[in-house]
Amino acid sequence: MALATRPEQRDKQQREKQRPTRPVSTAGRLWRSTIGKKTVMAVSGAVMLLYLIAHMVGNLKVFFGPDDMNSYAHWLRTIGEPVLHHEWFLWIMRVALLAAVIAHGVAAYQLSRLDIAARPVKYVHQRRRTSYATRTMRWGGIILALFIVWHILDLTTGTVNPNGEHGRPYENIVATFDTWYGNVIYFVAMIAVGLHIRHGFYGAAQTLGVGSPTRDRALKVTANGLALILTIGFLSVPIGVMTGVVE
Amino acid sequence: MNLTLRIWRQTGPDTEGAMTTYEVTDVSPDMSFLEMLDTLNEDLILRGEEPVAFDHDCREGICGACGMVINGNAHGPERTTTCQLHMRQFEDGDVIDIEPWRAAAFPVVKDLVVDRSAFDRIIGSGGYVTAPTGSAPEAHATPVPKAAADTAFEHAECIGCGACVAACPNGSAMLFTSAKVVHLNTLPQGGPERESRVLDMVDTMDDEGFGGCTNTGMCTTVCPKGIPMSSITTMNREYLRALRKGV
Ligand code: HEM
Ligand code: SF4
Ligand code: FES
Numbered sequence: 001m002a003l004a005t006r007p008e009q010r011d012k013q014q015r016e017k018q019r020p021t022r023p024v025s026t027a028g029r030l031w032r033s034t035i036g037k038k039t040v041m042a043v044s045g046a047v048m049l050l051y052l053i054a055h056m057v058g059n060l061k062v063f064f065g066p067d068d069m070n071s072y073a074h075w076l077r078t079i080g081e082p083v084l085h086h087e088w089f090l091w092i093m094r095v096a097l098l099a100a101v102i103a104h105g106v107a108a109y110q111l112s113r114l115d116i117a118a119r120p121v122k123y124v125h126q127r128r129r130t131s132y133a134t135r136t137m138r139w140g141g142i143i144l145a146l147f148i149v150w151h152i153l154d155l156t157t158g159t160v161n162p163n164g165e166h167g168r169p170y171e172n173i174v175a176t177f178d179t180w181y182g183n184v185i186y187f188v189a190m191i192a193v194g195l196h197i198r199h200g201f202y203g204a205a206q207t208l209g210v211g212s213p214t215r216d217r218a219l220k221v222t223a224n225g226l227a228l229i230l231t232i233g234f235l236s237v238p239i240g241v242m243t244g245v246v247e
Numbered sequence: 248m249n250l251t252l253r254i255w256r257q258t259g260p261d262t263e264g265a266m267t268t269y270e271v272t273d274v275s276p277d278m279s280f281l282e283m284l285d286t287l288n289e290d291l292i293l294r295g296e297e298p299v300a301f302d303h304d305c306r307e308g309i310c311g312a313c314g315m316v317i318n319g320n321a322h323g324p325e326r327t328t329t330c331q332l333h334m335r336q337f338e339d340g341d342v343i344d345i346e347p348w349r350a351a352a353f354p355v356v357k358d359l360v361v362d363r364s365a366f367d368r369i370i371g372s373g374g375y376v377t378a379p380t381g382s383a384p385e386a387h388a389t390p391v392p393k394a395a396a397d398t399a400f401e402h403a404e405c406i407g408c409g410a411c412v413a414a415c416p417n418g419s420a421m422l423f424t425s426a427k428v429v430h431l432n433t434l435p436q437g438g439p440e441r442e443s444r445v446l447d448m449v450d451t452m453d454d455e456g457f458g459g460c461t462n463t464g465m466c467t468t469v470c471p472k473g474i475p476m477s478s479i480t481t482m483n484r485e486y487l488r489a490l491r492k493g494v
Contacts, residue, residue, distance in 0.1 A: 026490050033449055034459035035486045111459050118351050118418035118458030124255075124266055125319040125344035134416055134461040203462040206476075209484025213477050 034114065035207070037107040042204035044100040044107075049197065049226070051097055056233040062246055063236075066170040073169045101148065108141055133199045140192040147189035154182075177241035186238050194231035198223050248274050248339035252287065254299055255346045257355055260362075264355065266344070276335035280323060281306060281313060283334055300358040306330040308471065311406030314413065315359045316346040321410035321469040328408060328471045348409055350418035352456040365455040366407050366423060372451040373444035374427040376436045395433045402430035404472040411466035411474075417458030422466040424452045425482035426474045432485055442489035449486055 030036035058076075061069045079089040115134070150160070155172055158164030163175035176182040201223035205211045211219055240246035249272045257264025271287050278286075281303050288298035304312040308331040317323035323332045337343065345359065353361040378384075391399075405426035412420050428445050431437035437444065460479055467476050 026493055029446070030490060032453075033486075034453050035449055035483055036490070038459060038483075039487060115417035115419070115458035115461065118456055119349065119416060120351050121349045123316060123319055123346055123349060124253075125316075125346065133463050137461065199462070206460075206462050206480045207483055209480055209487060211477065211480040213475065216477075 034111065037111050038207040040103050041107045042207040044104040045200050045204055047100040052230055056230055059237050062170060062173055063240060069170040070168060105145060112138055136195055137199055140196040143189060143192045144196060150185060173237065174241055174247060177238040183238050190231050190234045194227040197230060198227040201226055250274055251342045253342065253344045256358055260354055260356055274334050278334045279330055280332040281330050300360045302360050303330060309406060311408035314348050314408050314410060316413055318344050321413040322471060326469060326471060348413035350412045352418065353409060353412060363409050368455060369424055369448055369451045370427060373448040376431060377439060389435050391434060399430050399433045402426045402474060402478060405474055406472060408471060410469045410471065414465040414469040416463060417461060419460050420452050420457040421460040421479045422470060422474055424448050425478040428482045428485060429478050442492050445482060445485045445489050
C-alpha cells in the first residue's frame with residue numbers, strides 16, 4: 001500500500017517514536033487498553049446486575065404490606081450479625097456498589113471519548129442507523145447515573161421524599177408513587193435499565209469471551225429475559241401504588 | 248443506463264473536500280463498479296479534468312484495495328468488494344453517493360484513497376509466526392487438527408480491506424485485528440507467540456487511533472470475507488488469557 005503519493009509517513013514514524021511506553025503491570029495494561037476498559041465495564045456491570053436482581057426481588061415485599069416490607073428493611077441491617085456489627089453488611093455493599101458505579105462510569109466516559117474521536121467525519125449518505133445500540137447505551141447510562149442520585153436522595157436519605165421517615169420504607173415508597181413526577185422518573189429510568197441490560201449483558205458476554213456461535217441465541221434470550229423481568233418487576237411497585245393495590 | 252454520481256473530491260490530505268456531481272451515460276449492467284468509474288475517468292481526462300483517484304489492484308476480490316463507501320454502505324449494496332460489485336445492482340437514473348472510508352486512523356490521501364498503513368503496523372506488531380527459513384519443513388512435522396485448520400483458514404481469508412472499520416460507528420479495527428489473532432493463535436505454528444501476539448496487536452490497534460468495540464456488529468454485515476463476530480469474542484478471550492499469564 002506504499003504509493004509514492006502517500007504522504008505523512010514521516011509524521012506517522014514520528015508518532016511511533018513518541019508512543020508512550022507501556023505499563024508493565026497487568027492492571028496498568030488492562031486499564032490502558034480498550035479491551036481492558038471494556039472488561040472493567042463488564043465486571044462492574046455484572047456486579048450491579050446481581051445487585052439489581054436482589055433489589056427487585058426485595059421490592060416485591062411491598063405487596064405483602066407495611067409490616068413485611070419494613071421488617072425486611074430492618075433485617076437487611078442485621079445481615080452478618082453477630083460477626084458483623086449492625087448495618088456493616090449494608091455499608092460494605094454500598095462501598096462495593098459505589099466502586100462499581102464509578103469504575104463503570106469512568107470507563108464508559110473514556111471509551112466513548114475514544115470511540116467518537118476515532119470517527120470524526122460523518123458520512124454524507126447515511127443509510128442506516130448504525131449506532132443505535134451504542135447511543136442508547138450512552139444516553140441510557142447518563143439517565144441511569146442521574147436516576148441513581150435521585151433514588152438515593154429519595155428512598156435512602158429521604159431528602160427529597162414527601163414522607164422521608166427513617167425505618168419506614170413502605171410509607172416512603174407509597175409517598176413517592178403518589179406524586180406524578182415520582183412515577184414519571186421511575187418509568188423512564190426502569191425502561192432505561194431494561195434497554196441497558198439488554199445490550200449490556202450480551203456485550204459483557206462478548207467482552208469476557210464467553211460468547212460463541214452456539215451460545216449466541218441463548219445469550220440473547222437471557223439478555224432479553226433479564227431485561228424484561230427486571231423492568232416489569234421494578235415497575236410493578238409504582239403500578240401497584242397507582243392502582244391502589246399498595247396503599 | 249445513465250447515472251448521477253456524487254463523489255467525494257479532495258485534492259490532498261490537508262485540503263478541504265466536497266461532494267461533486269458527475270453524470271455517466273451508457274453504463275452497461277455487466278460492468279463492475281470500478282469499470283464504471285474508469286469510464287467516468289476517461290471522460291474526465293478527455294475534458295482535461297483531474298480523474299477521480301481510487302485504490303484498486305487485483306479486481307478479482309482478493310487484494311482488498313478497492314475500498315469506498317457507496318450510498319452509505321462500505322463496498323456498496325452487496326456484501327462483496329467494490330471490484331466484484333456489478334452495475335446491475337443499480338437502476339437507470341439512480342443517484343449514487345461515493346465517499347472514502349471514514350476513520351481517524353485512515354486519513355484521506357486524495358479523493359477516495361485513504362492511508363490504510365495503520366493496518367500494516369498492526370500486522371507488523373504480531374501478525375507473523377517465527378519459522379526457520381531455508382528448506383521447506385516436512386509437511387507432517389506439525390500436525391494440525393482439522394477443526395483448527397478450518398478455523399484458521401476461515402480467519403486467514405481477511406483481505407485487509409478496512410470495510411469493517413469504515414462501517415463501524417466507532418471506527419474500530421477489532422474485526423480485522425481479531426481475524427489475524429484467531430488465524431495464528433489457533434495454529435500450533437502460532438503457539439510460541441500466542442500471548443505476545445494478541446497483547447501487542449491490540450496495543451498497536453489502540454495506539455493507531457481506532458475505537459473500541461460496542462458490539463453493534465456493523466463490521467460483520469459488510470465484511471466481504473464473512474469474518475464472524477465470534478472472532479472478536481475469541482480475541483477478547485485470548486487477550487484476557489494473555490494478561491492473566493502476565494507476558
Ligand atoms: C452510572 C450509570 C451508568 C452509566 C453512565 C453506564 C454507561 C454504560 C456505557 C456507555 C456502556 C457501553 C455501551 C456499549 O458498549 O455499547 C455500558 C455498558 C454496560 N453497562 Fe452500563 N452504565 C451505567 C449503569 C449501569 C447499571 C446500573 C448496570 C447494571 C445492570 C450496567 C450494566 C452494564 C453492562 C453489563 C454493560 C456491558 C459492558 C460490556 O459491553 O462489556 N450499567 N454502560
Ligand atoms: S475483517 Fe473483513 S472487512 Fe475487515 S479488513 Fe478483513 S476482510 Fe475487510
Ligand atoms: S481490487 Fe482487489 S479486492 Fe477489489
